[in-house]
Amino acid sequence: MAIGLALALAACGGGESAQKGQGKGGSQPGQGTPQVGFVVVQPTEAALVTELAGRTTAFESSDVRPQVTGLIRRRFFTEGALVRQGQPLYEIDPRLYRAAANEASANLASAQANREATRILAERYRPLAEIEAISKQDYTNAVAQARQASASVAQTRAALETARINLRFTTVPAPISGRIGRSLFTVGALVSATQTDPLAQIQRLDPMFVDIQQSADALLSLRRSLASQGIVSTAARVRLTLPDGSDYGQTGTIEFSEALVDPTTGTTTLRARFPNAQGILLPGMFVRARFAQAINQRAFLVPQQGVSRDPQGNATVILVGPDNKAVQKKVTAERTQGEYWVVTQGLNPGDRIIVQGLSKLRPGQSVKPVPANTPQRVQAPQQGKDGDGQTGQSKQKAG
Template structure:
């Protein structure tokens, strides 16, 4: 038998052949195990979804309007003698704002008062005459016609008293109108007329404008299409009306600190804009909201009690724009679902159709999924386990050294 020298020593040929076969066998076993591990089902992360109360939040444009507006107009004609307020300040209800020259109206009061006294005197004389004619008419000392005329004259005199009294009251009212008071409490703007200006009771321009800014209104515009969809949703089971609380974002993007409430919704659609106006009331103690300001109103119009919140990365769109996602089906197989996802809420899609309570929605490892493919589901964000090589599973070189 031939002997082969290796490393200065002589080994039998059959021993060297046996060692070679053992090394080949070990290497083949490692490769088979690696292929088996690499070809297993892919690991996917899932979340279990349950229906919950998801608010239907609307963010609409709005314009700030004063709570009350009063245009100060004169009710009598005359010259403005004095102005009693500072422009841009807060005025109180009943506070005198202007004084119109009262001279003519004071004279009218005096004239009406004198007419009333004259009417009373005439009425007294007519009454006495009628009383005197009564017994004479009964004794036929005077004709009954004379007595009838005396009674009629007495009644006319009493009517003249009432007429003169009404004229005196009108004169006093006009005299009071020369003092122009504030009808409401609020902030008054600039005065459009100065002292010495002639004003009339039928002029087009007001003397000034008072606006009450605390509380204050925000008129919100919502399209009739959105309102119709909301009402249809409220007619279905599972959707209930939301709260009447409203928040607003100011023009600079900051949020107004106080919350308002919806007062009412108009029942007509503006034919020019196709919108319906909703009015919300806000407290405005610091005067931060000013009339004419544009804001964004945010409020919950309804609450969907059967909606699902699904992380946005789990939902994709097909070529037609329809939403779809993957769920873990029976026997751990991937199942594609078409769902209805019309809006987002934070980092979630709001799913209203296509899911069932307890579904396992795949949120991780969805890049290469295929329908009915086997998957290895684990809860989302589970770290992958990387195992160290087992003892004895070294490289071929090390095994050859050990062999």
């Protein structure tokens, strides 16, 4: 019976000791003041980057067309080759046009001879008319014939020039320098100056244009932003994403913006110019263009982990407020820039944004703020210790 009483007393002592240990070290995980990391934000410059669809267009494009009618006798170029402006491309049968030029030359010689004869006759009639050896009417007629002969010379000279031009047109030159495509007509084909199809097409591919489509709403929003304080325009440097998803590697510049809106699509066209020495860009390619149309000089860059969304989709941040309490605040964050959200409204210079320790943080909760990325020292418990700090061996001794 004495042994049973001793065991009961020992059990009671152990229960009191366990309760005492929980009372000393029994704060549950997550209770107390949590430590959070914050960043201090200040207004800075952030580019208003836009990404739009675009399509490549040749810098210069020209159809090779005949200006006279005739049979093609020869072709002087290789399809797909580079040609220079003025380089001969085709030869149209020149025999008829050479004969017309020779005829016009002979007519000019005849007109010049007639002009000389009428001029001499008028000069001879002049003194005779003064002494009334001939009638004044005869002299007047001689002078008129001389003038008509001079006009006839001018007409035949113009006809000769036209014939020579047509003769030169029998050699079809390259209107611009660039890369020529396939020939749509072969040797022996009959061509005319009034036909609708060109003989070939030449395109200059260096540099290259990219036509970018931007909605009229976005353009109006940009212009309103430029009218407000803090938003300034900038020289747009454009980067391209090719159809395979790769970056083009070279930057272009915006040349101009059209002053009209397409009524069918509601968009306006921006034209950018790119170098294309390697010939990577080809006409008709669909690309994605990224460029900065303006700079916001009063934006805040907040790390992405510090911005969250409420059920309505509004962007929110948690600040270190007065008395080191967490304060939730709505902000305007419509786009990202690298690893940051660009916040345009809702923040003030010097605000402390919590970016670490947000997982279990609630608005209004007291926090222990430290600069972000500050290492936290967590001391691991020593092995063999219970709640009251005594080892099991020392308890046995005490027992």
